[in-house]
Amino acid sequence: MKRVTIAEIAERAGVSIGAVSYALNGRPGVSEETRKRIMDIADEIGWRPSLAAKSLSGSRSHSVGLIIARPADTLGVEPFFMRFISGLERELSGHRIALLLQVVEDHRAAIEAMRLCWAERRIDGIVVTDLYAEDTRIPVIEELRIPAVLAGRPRTDARLGAVWTDDTAAVDASVDYLVALGHRRIARVAGLPALDHTQVRIAAFREAMARHGLSEPQVVETDYTAEEGAQATRALLSRRDRPTAILFDNDVMALAAINVAQEMGIAVPGELSIVAGDDSQLCVLVRPALTALSWDIQAYGLHTAQVLLDMIDGRPPRTHQENTARLVIRGSTAAPPPA
Amino acid sequence: MKRVTIAEIAERAGVSIGAVSYALNGRPGVSEETRKRIMDIADEIGWRPSLAAKSLSGSRSHSVGLIIARPADTLGVEPFFMRFISGLERELSGHRIALLLQVVEDHRAAIEAMRLCWAERRIDGIVVTDLYAEDTRIPVIEELRIPAVLAGRPRTDARLGAVWTDDTAAVDASVDYLVALGHRRIARVAGLPALDHTQVRIAAFREAMARHGLSEPQVVETDYTAEEGAQATRALLSRRDRPTAILFDNDVMALAAINVAQEMGIAVPGELSIVAGDDSQLCVLVRPALTALSWDIQAYGLHTAQVLLDMIDGRPPRTHQENTARLVIRGSTAAPPPA
């Protein structure tokens, strides 16, 4: 099958290929009449630009990269990525920008993949997720000068875009709600300590507790798995002054906690209130249904893509905070037992 | 930053750019000594081929497409896709082939996206998932002659690769297990009727039941959601001759069924056994833990990528059946109550 090129359009229209290029790209230099004729011919013969040729001359690949650095088997666990990706797609597809997805084991491999993609000119920009407080990817991105947007808090030292969630507000809402119910001993089972937002949430938690005059609350760090969530819960519930409420950094650990409480003969929510850090189908279907923090992940992805596309178009990097978190109250929380 | 090209390598090595190209691509036409020298220089100056230039002359884009046709909000629900994608990636990344991901609403949009990607030469081949019994994408793929592999059963009329799961064996195993426990009234809550494998599984279910002398079992078709799963369960359990066991086509519906049974005062597994069609964290964490069919989705993705890469390299399309399904027995199944 012979490929349809602008040469053919030029011939049919009786103009030069330069004129066709100008017409097709909406540049000045061709009369409206000629432009219209050229566009019609292009449509008629079903012409589509060769991306390779466009990239080679125009130096744009029309793709952006998303390099996910996580062990493969933990990927299916959280619905976050598919939601985030469909948000990205929603914005990208309208601009005819493709999403290049890579899944790698760790940051070392992610850096390798970034370098390669960039050297090959496969991508015009990159989305960075799962930011660490100390993140080795950032200096490489800056050195390479890759247009990049962080799905996370902005770095003061970086000229990168950033879109992040208001974790502090979300933590505040959870603590305020539990305190209003009458809880005073509230603990937190946090996620991966290396993640930037884990530290932000822990700090927010401590401050919120202090604001209510509740000092030195228990915080346990985990790897987000059900196993460590269960273990942390067991440890907290074995204390003499055991908490009457626990905030979990995701939904899976919160569910694991329900089981632990049941095994230990501690009633949920009668004796223990549980708040899940992510909302998902799971929270609705489990019994008791889990009170949870709900985030609009798709919007998060969409805004992230918008900031990146702007940067690729040469506009300055933007930073944007998502304010979509809200606490969805279900059956796993209630007033604490009388002291 | 000036791009490093083969011209620079040629100059440094004192050979023509043609020689450099041959050397770098491992073709005959250069002495081993020259090749070595060229490779060393390339390494030293950190040369990477421009994908655009390679594509334009070599007519390969070094990318394959995965176009997922599902409403965005249902995507996060199932862990299937992230697992499948990490399987694909595992194979692709070793070959330096990128995965181009698109998420669209329906088959019409998927066809549009396919046509465009192919016309732009953005992809060398495509992976097709969620096959319908009557699938409008297939004729378009054939017409365009896109190298494609179906993540599903092969079509006799198509010269396409195919990798699929042995649904019949999986259904047989579930039914055999339940019958061995003593169940005779077994129902099935199936997934989306339009999907090819839904029909395969229903047929397998009917045959397995017939083989055990149990005719005309109840089958209800759903859209895979917890809502329809709950509704189907309620309907089945309201019958005079209600089933003592139900097979669900995924995990979410099985979980919804646990809740329905509880509401109706029917004990699981004492009075009702439940088998989930997919295995996930959920199945382990819920109480009672769900007996489930477990599939190695990552291997499924990996083999799918292998078949596609072979086709892109010009080898004939292969078809391969995955035999990884196994029944994981947990707490949601037991002998039926005495009649």
Added chain:
DNA sequence: CTGAAAGCGCTTACAG
């Protein structure tokens, strides 16, 4: 075994 050259399908100054 190697060099010179055409070609892939576009874009973009530069003349007219």
Added chain:
DNA sequence: CTGAAAGCGCTTACAG
């Protein structure tokens, strides 16, 4: 407003 030409960075016959 339009045409002719160089260039993007590779690959690949074709001569030597």
